[in-house]
Amino acid sequence: MSFSSLGLSEQLVRATSDQGYDTPSPIQLQAIPAVLSGRDVMAAAQTGTGKTAGFTLPLLQRLADNPRNGKGPRALILTPTRELAAQVHDSVNLYSKYVPTKAAVVFGGVKINPQMMKLRKGVDVLVATPGRLMDLYQQNAVRFNEVEILVLDEADRMLDMGFIRDIRKILALLPAKRQNLLFSATFSNEIRGLAEGLLDNPVQVEVAARNTSAESIVQSVYPVDQSQKTALLSKLVRDNGWEQVLVFTRTKHGANRLTQKLEKDGITAAAIHGNKSQGARTRALADFKAGEVRVLVATDIAARGLDIKQLPQVVNFELPNVPEDYVHRIGRTGRAGESGHALSLVSADEGKMLAGIERLIKKQLPRKEIEGFEPKNNLPLKPKAKADPSKARNRRPQGGAGKSFGPKPAGRSGGRGRGGQGEGQGRGQGQGRSGRPAQRQSA
Structure with a gap:
């Protein structure tokens, strides 16, 4: 048609x-x-x-x-x-x-x-x-x-x-x-x-199920200790000859720190986030598209709407607090039917976030350890299923009167909601996903 x-x-x-x-x-x-x-x-x-x-x-x-x-x-x-x-x-x-x-x-x-x-x-x-x-x-x-x-x-x-x-x-x-x-x-x-x-x-x-990732995107997880993430990212950029990679961090300060470390390591990088002036954001994006910058480090808010044709690589340097943002992040690659790669550097303290993402997209992401960067603490292979509170209530107490050693009902996992979080504040207020008032953030 x-x-x-x-x-x-x-x-x-x-x-x-x-x-x-x-x-x-x-x-x-x-x-x-x-x-x-x-x-x-x-x-x-x-x-x-x-x-x-x-x-x-x-x-x-x-x-x-x-x-x-x-x-x-x-x-x-x-x-x-x-x-x-x-x-x-x-x-x-x-x-x-x-x-x-x-x-x-x-x-x-x-x-x-x-x-x-x-x-x-x-x-x-x-x-x-x-x-x-x-x-x-x-x-x-x-x-x-x-x-x-x-x-x-x-x-x-x-x-x-x-x-x-x-x-x-x-x-x-x-x-x-x-x-x-x-x-x-x-x-x-x-x-x-x-x-x-x-x-x-x-x-x-x-046209697609809610909160699903494109089939054209190859996704993988690289388990690594938090202290080794920057070194591993530099190795991946060099060893794979990546000339254009979009990297996500959770915070503005984290984006700035990572950019500085990559520059010291000889890899051209630029940061884009809500504290940057519009001129700086425009220049960083233009340099990235022109190939003058190999790594563009971005936060979720600044990256929403970035349209970079045939972007081959997206890296989650840190997993997002809200699982749905993972889908938006990796959606910067594999656009309009093109193939793309999305990999996540995940430390043990991000295990709950990873489990929340895998529950959301209904698939387990393959783990790939890199020699010399094996983590001290392993990531779980499968997300833990939430305990059924009704079964916990029906279980008989054991080992003492009035005490129950059955599992407690599981609470919410996956980190804090987005309400009240963000890059810059303005005058409007609404409801974030956590149910708390959210400050209007800089656009």
Whole structure:
């Protein structure tokens, strides 16, 4: 099936062909007709499957079918991070190459005045992070009375980053009659709750099981002591001749420390996280894509939305606290059907995190020890099954009156939730996955 058979105009099909795409991906096959029909849509797909085009192409088609003379914006796309906002804006520009559409992108970390001047000239499509968008609204630089289509991209991450208050403020300012689209790699229960109050009888599209990893990604675990991780990473980069590898750490400071150690070891590296200025983040990503930097060290928030074509390697220097983030991390490789490798350097103190990930993806990851880096403490081969509290209650006490030596009900494992954690804080508060208030983080 071709893009033209989905109902897209010749101009949009030509722009898509210019990018080397002739056959729609599964998410595009289902989402494009649904969006073109004018229905609300709730879509989930693994990262790297073309979901951005899944809403960008039909969005542009709908605007072209109903041209209006106004200052807009007519379509509003909200994203959680600066990098994802810039990526979506680039996609809008590429696909609108042959149609008269004006697009703009606004996010924090850069001067606001140029963004205000751009908006005053009028735009059809506005891509924005919630915090900067509210700043612009409060300075009378943007109005929402002409919005016809709202897109929440990676909405689960926006809630985790504490943007829920800003999002609700924006929703209250939008026209009641509009089309709403929710696109994400996965949908948490919190997102489904938000969707119930936002979407009107939506078309639901889910082309892959929730929280599963792409089959094209080869995954493995390298057991190693925490103190040996940096040395092992340097060895793997050198021995395998890796020229481009994305490495994840849990914290900003950890990313900085690792980058410095790799540089001292003669491996070009750069860090990207929420404390870096937008200029520094842009330069680091550009140098990485150009091959001037071999290792890009990133935290989860900064890496959400990074689109690096044919990225061969992703390394988890530290496992994430939340198992779902593992799926997002390794989804940076193996994109659009390409093969990729994802390996995790795991120390014994991360055993519970690894068990949580393996339960989530429903597979045991192969362990590969490297000679000279064998850990002092071995990782468990299989995640421990949670004890059944009912069986513990029914077990008779043994060895003494009033005492029970049966197993205690197992608690939650896998580390702390994300609520209240993050890279920089802002004014909004929402609910993190742990149920505690989450500060709005820098995008």
